[in-house]
Amino acid sequence: MGLLDKLPRYLFTRRGWGMLASGAFTLAAAQVMGRRDLLTLALLLLVLPLISLAGVRLAKPRFRVYREFNPSPVETSAPAAVHLAVARTDPGSGRVAMEERLPPQFGHAPAFRFPSRSASGGVSRYEYRLSSRHRGQFRIGPVTAEFTDPFGLSLHRQAIDDGDVLTVTPAAVVLPATGLAGARGYDGVTATRVRANPSDDDVMTREYRHGDPMRRVHWAATARHGALMVRQEESVTTPEATILLDHRPGAFGGPGAATDWKRGQDGHPMATSETFEWCVVAAMSISAHLAERNYSLRLLDTGGDPAFLHSPSSPEPATEAYAGTSGLQSIAESLAAIQLSGSPHPRRDGARRNAAGRASQSHGATALRIPPDTTHEPPAFDDRLMDKLSAHRMRGPVIAVLGRITAEEAVALAPAAAYGTNAFAIVAVERPAEARSVLEVLRQGGWQAVAVDPKTQLAGAWAQFDQDPALPSAPASEVRRGAGLTR
The missing domain is CATH 1.20.58 (Methane Monooxygenase Hydroxylase; Chain G, domain 1)
Structure with missing residues (x-):
């Protein structure tokens, strides 16, 4: 035996x-x-x-498999129920041993027998649960079936479907209320007076509706129209928050910030780091915090492109504006598989491959290949980003979630504080003490800025914006002279 x-x-x-x-x-x-x-x-x-x-x-039996995740997508560490329905599409019979393939991080693969005891209408239904501590996109399945002959002598195992992708989004952290909203109030709305017409008689009016206060009755227009008319000089607008998300490899690499290479759902490496993971959770939490207060959101990267342009899990990669519950859900899905990435540079492709080869040799045979789009980074905080911010000047706060930035980059970013009703910067680095000079440059430009490490509690970092108000704004030229740098 x-x-x-x-x-x-x-x-x-x-x-x-x-x-x-x-x-x-x-x-x-x-x-x-x-x-x-x-x-x-x-x-x-x-x-x-x-x-x-x-x-x-x-003579292999043929099956049809239907798989559903609930919820889908699911947040990290939250359980997701997987519902399987398996039906045989040929006239055969007999019991078949089946198994659902899972990525290693989900534990043991569930095994079951077809048909199930509760099968009805030729369809067998199964259910199991799984959860992931890491964000990403993971292929669940395929279901493999082990066939045997009527005499029980031979075996054949084969996949009977292609599997489905489960998207695991970062879970948002509850943030404390701060003075972020500024003049627009904490409820996310503001009254805006329309002063476009030079004469009070030319103010926009409409017919009186039941419930309108009498103080808004415009008597001159009432006399002209012969009907009760009220003013329309007050309208409610929705404020807009702009979030800058840094995902440059250079901002999260270097000494003391080891890059972690995770396998994506198709086996490709996903470049990330502990510090970048902190920033992803911060971006998700800030987006949820603002969406609950009726803010519309705009997410950009440090070059002015849509923040999720290179995210494989983004439903609409070219989108930069989000609003409401559906917009927040789209942000969560886009953050699920976002990674450190830049723009490829054709002239440097050979250098990238040589560097990747040297790195593989120095780290042994198990080293993963560096993706070709993570070695060259586009310019950060240049005129393209400033033009994007200027187009939405003073519509709401500007919030930057950054990795390590240089003093030159801080000088370039500092004037952007003038484009928002408030400006907040979170600089995530391995050693926050080394970012003091960068924070000083940003604060002189009008930013409220804090430096954190990956072990910092996000809620505590967010609360510092009330405890550490920004210094008075200084002209950009003074900021450059104070830093002793030129752009």
Whole structure:
């Protein structure tokens, strides 16, 4: 029995291997004893398993698999129920052993028998739960079925579907209320007076509606129209918050900030780091915090492009504006698989490959290949970004979630504080003490800025914006002179 357990199970069952062994022994006995009846028995014992093996591979049963995740997408560490429905599409019968393939981080693969005891209408239903501590996109499945012949001699295992992708989004952290809203108030709305017309008689009016206060009645327009008219000089507008998300490899690499290479749902490496993961959670939490206060959101990267332009999980990569519950859901999905990325530079492609090869040799055979789009970074905080911010000047706060930035980059970013009703910057680095000079430059430009490390509590960092107000704004030229730098 111990010897049979060591034989490969993807060809024959124990019964099949036993029959082959018996056939070989009988064949040897027939040769020694010269018995034709033993020879016939030996051939039968040897041929029958082989015929069963050929039959189970040529006449494979056909199935249809339906898989549903609830909820989908799911947040990190939250359980998701997987509902499977398996139906046979051929007239065959018999029991089949099945197994759902899972990525290693989800633990043991669930196994089940088809048909199930509760099968109805030819459809067997199964349910199991899984959860992930890491964000990303993961392929769940396929379901593999292990077929056997009617005699139980041979086995054949094959996938009966392609699997489905489960999107795991970063979970938002609840943030404390701060003075972020500024003059627009905490409820996310503001009254805006329309002063476009030079004369009070030319103010926009409309017909009186039940419930309008009498103080808004415009008597001159009432006299002209012969009907009660009210003013329309007050309208409610929705404020807009702009979030800058830094995902440059250079901002999260370097000494003390090891890059982690995670396998994506198709086996490709996903570049991230502990500090970048902190920033992803921060971007998700800030977006949820503002969306709950009726803010519309605009997410950009440090070059002025849509923040999720290179995110494989983004439903609409070219979109930069989001609003409402659906917009927040789209942000969460886009953050699920976002990674450190830049724009490829054709002239540097050879240098990138050589550097990747040297890195692979220095780290051994297990080192992962560096993706070709993560070695060259587009300019950060240049005129393109400033033009984007200027187009939405003073519509709401500007919030920057950054990695390590240089003093030159801080000088370039500092004037952007003038484009928002408030400006907040979170600089995530391994050693926050080394970012003091950068924070000083940003504060002189009008930003409220804090430096954090990956172990900092996000709620505590957010609360510092009330405890550490920004210094008075200084002209951009003074900021440059104070830093001793030129752009």
